[in-house]
Amino acid sequence: xxxxxxxxxxxxxxxxxxxxxxxxxxxxxxxxxxxxxxxxxxxxxxxxxxxxxxxxxxxxxxxxxxxxxxxxxxxxxxxxxxxxxxxxxxxxxxxxxxxxxxxxxxxxxxxxxxxxx
Numbered sequence: 001x002x003x004x005x006x007x008x009x010x011x012x013x014x015x016x017x018x019x020x021x022x023x024x025x026x027x028x029x030x031x032x033x034x035x036x037x038x039x040x041x042x043x044x045x046x047x048x049x050x051x052x053x054x055x056x057x058x059x060x061x062x063x064x065x066x067x068x069x070x071x072x073x074x075x076x077x078x079x080x081x082x083x084x085x086x087x088x089x090x091x092x093x094x095x096x097x098x099x100x101x102x103x104x105x106x107x108x109x110x111x112x113x114x115x116x117x
Contacts, residue, residue, distance in 0.1 A: 020094050022109040031106055032056070032081055040081045043067075043093040048085065054112065057083075062093040068100075076101045083108035 023031070032040055032054065042053050043062035053059065060070045062084070074080065080102060084090040087110045094105045108114065 019098070020091065020105060020107045022107050024109055025115045028081065028083070028106070028108045035081055036078060039078055041083070041093075043082060043084050043090050052112075054083065060093075062089045067093075068096070071097055071100055071102070074102055076103070079104035079106065081106045081108070083111055085111045086113050087111040 035056075037056065038058055040054060040057045042049050042057040042059050044053075044059070045061050045063065046059060049057070049059040049061075061067060074097070080097070082090045082094050082097070082105060084093070087108065090107055090111060094107050097105055110117065
């Protein structure tokens with residue numbers, strides 16, 4: 001009988017998050033007010049974006065079939081502010097963006113749910 005591998009005590013998305021610049025809603029809003037047009041990115045689904053999104057956000061669905069192509073169109077010299085609902089998808093999206101050469105990323109810790117807290 002084969003033993004199962006030991007489980008990681010910290011979820012993978014939380015390990016990835018440690019590699020990002022994570023900010024809370026107050027700092028995110030401050031940065032958002034000064035952000036260049038087109039640099040606020042909502043990585044949720046089109047339906048979620050349609051229901052509610054932060055003003056000025058563009059939608060690039062992390063789970064969509066064109067995420068990588070849309071990410072490749074982003075300017076690597078710009079700073080992007082990235083969010084989702086809870087922060088999990090945006091952590092993964094930021095990790096892919098970072099690996100693709102986009103180094104100036106700001107992640108909304110806790111996603112838009114953090115505004116309710």
